[in-house]
Amino acid sequence: MEEHLPLIWAILIATAVFLYVCMDGFDLGLGILFPWFTHKDERDVMVNSVAPVWDGNETWLVLGGAGLLAVFPLAYATIFPALYMPLMLMLLALIFRGVSFEMRFKAHSERAQTWWDRAFSWGSYVAGFCQGIALGALVQGIRVENRAYAGGWWDWLSPFSLLTGLALLVGYGLLGACWLIWKSEGALAAKARHMARRLGVATLGFIALISLIMPFLQPAFFQRWFTLPWMVLASPVPILVAVLAWRFFRAIDATEVREAEAPRDPTGRGFRWRDGAPFLYVLGWFFLSYTGLGISLWPNIVPPGISIWEAAASPASQAFLLVGAAVLIPTILAYTGYTYWLFRGKVRVGEGYH
Amino acid sequence: MDGGFLPSALDLARFQFAFTVSFHFLFPAFTIGLASFLMVLEGLWLATGRSVYLDLFRYWLKVFAIAFAMGVVSGVVMSYQFGTNWSAFSDRIGNVIGPVMGYEVLTAFFLEAGFLGIMLFGLERFGKRLHFTATCLVALGTLISAFWILSANSWMHTPQGYSIAPDGRFMPEDWWAIIFNPSFPFRFVHTVTAAYLTTAFIVGGVGAFHLLRDSRNAGARRSFSMAMWMAAIVAPIQILIGDMHGLNTLEHQPQKVAAMEGHWERQRGAPLILLGQPDMAAEETHVLLEVPKLSALILTHELNGETPGLKDFPPDERPTDVPLVFWAFRVMVGLGTLMATLGLVSLFLRWRGRLYDTRLFLRAAVAMGPAGLLAVIAGWVTTEAGRQPFTVYGLLRTPESVSPLASPAVAASLLGFVLVYCVVFGAGIWYLFRLFGQPPHEAEPGPDENQPIRTSGITPAPAMRHAAGGHHAGP
Numbered sequence: 001m002e003e004h005l006p007l008i009w010a011i012l013i014a015t016a017v018f019l020y021v022c023m024d025g026f027d028l029g030l031g032i033l034f035p036w037f038t039h040k041d042e043r044d045v046m047v048n049s050v051a052p053v054w055d056g057n058e059t060w061l062v063l064g065g066a067g068l069l070a071v072f073p074l075a076y077a078t079i080f081p082a083l084y085m086p087l088m089l090m091l092l093a094l095i096f097r098g099v100s101f102e103m104r105f106k107a108h109s110e111r112a113q114t115w116w117d118r119a120f121s122w123g124s125y126v127a128g129f130c131q132g133i134a135l136g137a138l139v140q141g142i143r144v145e146n147r148a149y150a151g152g153w154w155d156w157l158s159p160f161s162l163l164t165g166l167a168l169l170v171g172y173g174l175l176g177a178c179w180l181i182w183k184s185e186g187a188l189a190a191k192a193r194h195m196a197r198r199l200g201v202a203t204l205g206f207i208a209l210i211s212l213i214m215p216f217l218q219p220a221f222f223q224r225w226f227t228l229p230w231m232v233l234a235s236p237v238p239i240l241v242a243v244l245a246w247r248f249f250r251a252i253d254a255t256e257v258r259e260a261e262a263p264r265d266p267t268g269r270g271f272r273w274r275d276g277a278p279f280l281y282v283l284g285w286f287f288l289s290y291t292g293l294g295i296s297l298w299p300n301i302v303p304p305g306i307s308i309w310e311a312a313a314s315p316a317s318q319a320f321l322l323v324g325a326a327v328l329i330p331t332i333l334a335y336t337g338y339t340y341w342l343f344r345g346k347v348r349v350g351e352g353y354h
Numbered sequence: 355m356d357g358g359f360l361p362s363a364l365d366l367a368r369f370q371f372a373f374t375v376s377f378h379f380l381f382p383a384f385t386i387g388l389a390s391f392l393m394v395l396e397g398l399w400l401a402t403g404r405s406v407y408l409d410l411f412r413y414w415l416k417v418f419a420i421a422f423a424m425g426v427v428s429g430v431v432m433s434y435q436f437g438t439n440w441s442a443f444s445d446r447i448g449n450v451i452g453p454v455m456g457y458e459v460l461t462a463f464f465l466e467a468g469f470l471g472i473m474l475f476g477l478e479r480f481g482k483r484l485h486f487t488a489t490c491l492v493a494l495g496t497l498i499s500a501f502w503i504l505s506a507n508s509w510m511h512t513p514q515g516y517s518i519a520p521d522g523r524f525m526p527e528d529w530w531a532i533i534f535n536p537s538f539p540f541r542f543v544h545t546v547t548a549a550y551l552t553t554a555f556i557v558g559g560v561g562a563f564h565l566l567r568d569s570r571n572a573g574a575r576r577s578f579s580m581a582m583w584m585a586a587i588v589a590p591i592q593i594l595i596g597d598m599h600g601l602n603t604l605e606h607q608p609q610k611v612a613a614m615e616g617h618w619e620r621q622r623g624a625p626l627i628l629l630g631q632p633d634m635a636a637e638e639t640h641v642l643l644e645v646p647k648l649s650a651l652i653l654t655h656e657l658n659g660e661t662p663g664l665k666d667f668p669p670d671e672r673p674t675d676v677p678l679v680f681w682a683f684r685v686m687v688g689l690g691t692l693m694a695t696l697g698l699v700s701l702f703l704r705w706r707g708r709l710y711d712t713r714l715f716l717r718a719a720v721a722m723g724p725a726g727l728l729a730v731i732a733g734w735v736t737t738e739a740g741r742q743p744f745t746v747y748g749l750l751r752t753p754e755s756v757s758p759l760a761s762p763a764v765a766a767s768l769l770g771f772v773l774v775y776c777v778v779f780g781a782g783i784w785y786l787f788r789l790f791g792q793p794p795h796e797a798e799p800g801p802d803e804n805q806p807i808r809t810s811g812i813t814p815a816p817a818m819r820h821a822a823g824g825h826h827a828g829p
Binding site for chain 2: 053078096119325329335
């Protein structure tokens with residue numbers, strides 16, 4: 001059992017980070033879309049659609065951090081100083097984004113509300129961009145000597161990390177647009193569909209570009225993707241992305257048809273599972289890209305040199321937290337799902353949560 | 355890359371941690387108590403059906419929404435700062451306190467965040483039973499959170515249940531001993547009680563402010579009365595708890611107590627120095643006012659008991675800033691004494707039937723509104739500055755704990771934190787004061803009075819009056 005603990009925990013931490021990317025991804029995506037949705041009613045619907053859940057979404061980021069400290073302390077102690085600047089900027093941006101949820105409804109003047117809208121949007125941009133930069137800088141590798149970060153404070157800045165930053169912004173924007181297709185209707189949903197189609201093409205472009213560059217960043221990545229048997233194992237990833245892409249554009253068309261055909265639901269909240277399809281396909285892209293990343297990095301948690309076994313905490317620490325996590329993570333997923341279920345359905349203009 | 359004109363990266367990192375954690379703790383210190391207060395208000399409303407409790411619940415829920423959001427976003431910073439700025443510390447002690455913090459996230463943060471949405475937005479939509487459950491779970495979450503984080507913090511003061519590996523890392527040996535380390539029970543009770551008092555004094559201060567304008571305001575009377583009961587009963591108890599916590603500190607961190615007392619020499623029958631100035635260079639305290647034998651009596655419960663002095667310890671094991679520990683302690687104790695006094699006076703006025711219209715007393719209660727917050731911060735400065743020069747007491751020194759970062763990087767982030775915290779939390783606190791400035795009134799709207807629901811004319815008032823009557827208010 002003991003030798004499997006780091007593997008179990010690597011999967012759990014990776015899951016927590018992935019859940020964060022999915023869930024806060026669409027929250028941040030709404031902020032990223034704000035410049036294209038300028039009317040107050042539109043923005044109110046956008047913010048209201050995530051107001052009851054954003055806090056829980058962001059908690060996965062905290063679990064990613066605290067979990068790393070608990071079970072991979074060496075990774076926590078080397079990755080975080082290496083990514084000091086982007087992480088600090090991300091935290092500051094998340095402050096602006098987080099308080100704006102409350103403040104934009106408390107603002108008593110239009111001017112104040114405009115500023116809180118800006119804080120929400122700019123905070124979302126900076127947070128998303130910095131997360132993408134952090135990802136790119138991690139993939140490029142972190143210099144570690146004597147269990148400590150040994151690089152400079154600008155090492156994270158590279159054309160590749162800027163590229164991943166942009167890519168994540170576009171990807172988050174796409175998640176936000178697909179969330180809106182699910183949670184809104186009428187003109188707002190139509191606009192979201194329009195945005196989603198364009199952002200979908202852009203996201204696929206970024207996925208392709210980064211996938212082409214990745215193997216050449218480190219020799220190990222190249223070997224992973226272009227030698228047997230890894231090549232065979234990894235080949236379904238790009239194929240599945242293409243299949244999901246085709247399904248994605250079809251699904252957006254389908255939501256348009258349904259909205260045109262279905263009479264506006266006068267009583268209920270117009271909840272339609274199938275309007276969530278584009279959102280789920282995009283999550284599929286994220287999952288596959290994330291898996292591709294995992295295939296490249298495996299078994300390292302701090303590339304290029306520190307594996308999950310080298311970074312792992314003592315078995316006693318891992319086991320102690322795993323006992324709780326085994327019960328608590330399913331419980332958390334259950335009540336998080338329950339909250340989403342309670343607040344399901346379309347959010348309408350002029351309707352807050354009461 | 356190190357700019358020679360900047361303070362050292364270590365000092366900058368220490369200041370940044372102190373700044374961000376102090377700012378952060380203002381919000382949980384308030385919301386821990388406020389969540390429980392809201393639970394009590396909603397419970398009283400459900401039990402009695404009296405609408406004043408629902409009105410008060412809605413009034414304070416709006417405040418809670420803002421304060422909680424500010425606590426969340428400033429708290430995320432803390433969970434990353436151990437890694438970004440204290441990476442050597444994280445690598446050395448991650449095995450021991452990492453899982454403790456992991457449990458905080460899994461048992462508390464998710465619980466609070468998961469049910470906050472229902473608590474803020476769900477009363478009309480999901481009905482009373484689910485809503486009250488959510489309120490209780492959020493309140494429970496704040497207490498569970500305090501449990502774990504104070505356990506981790508206490509372990510840094512009184513470490514046990516560990517072994518040290520050849521490479522210097524701390525390894526867990528006994529989780530029970532780690533979590534329930536010697537200072538934890540005292541610190542937990544002392545801090546949670548402090549949080550309750552903090553809330554009570556803010557609620558009481560706001561209530562008094564509105565009673566000064568209209569002593570008939572039912573909501574203001576009710577909340578002021580509840581707050582003053584808390585002040586009268588809990589503030590004196592807190593002094594006893596603080597005394598026990600101090601005795602625990604004397605046992606495990608004697609040099610901290612010596613710094614708090616301003617005592618340099620080990621002595622029998624030590625006086626309690628009320629006012630003075632510790633002089634670190636001369637290794638003595640210039641005394642202005644002291645009470646003979648009182649320090650010995652408090653610390654040993656004997657008039658001629660023996661108490662330690664700072665000179666018992668080598669200079670590199672004494673707190674690095676004795677005057678700071680000395681003064682922060684006096685601020686905390688002074689405020690605590692004032693809070694207990696206000697509570698006792700309230701009992702007298704209540705007995706005379708003058709609680710709501712004695713203007714001098716109401717003014718004092720307004721002035722004492724932030725007393726709890728100030729006392730909490732002063733208490734934290736006392737205990738954390740008193741732990742120096744160690745991060746893990748006696749075992750790991752602060753300079754050995756810091757990240758290998760260049761000073762300009764830390765200076766830039768510190769500047770960012772100071773600017774952003776002042777702007778964002780300044781604005782947040784300004785909004786809180788706007789809310790405080792509005793008197794609680796009947797048919798209080800929910801936390802989002804400016805949300806579109808009102809501009810569009812679909813006012814929820816009928817549903818609320820219905821609910822306020824104590825009848826079924828389902829979705």
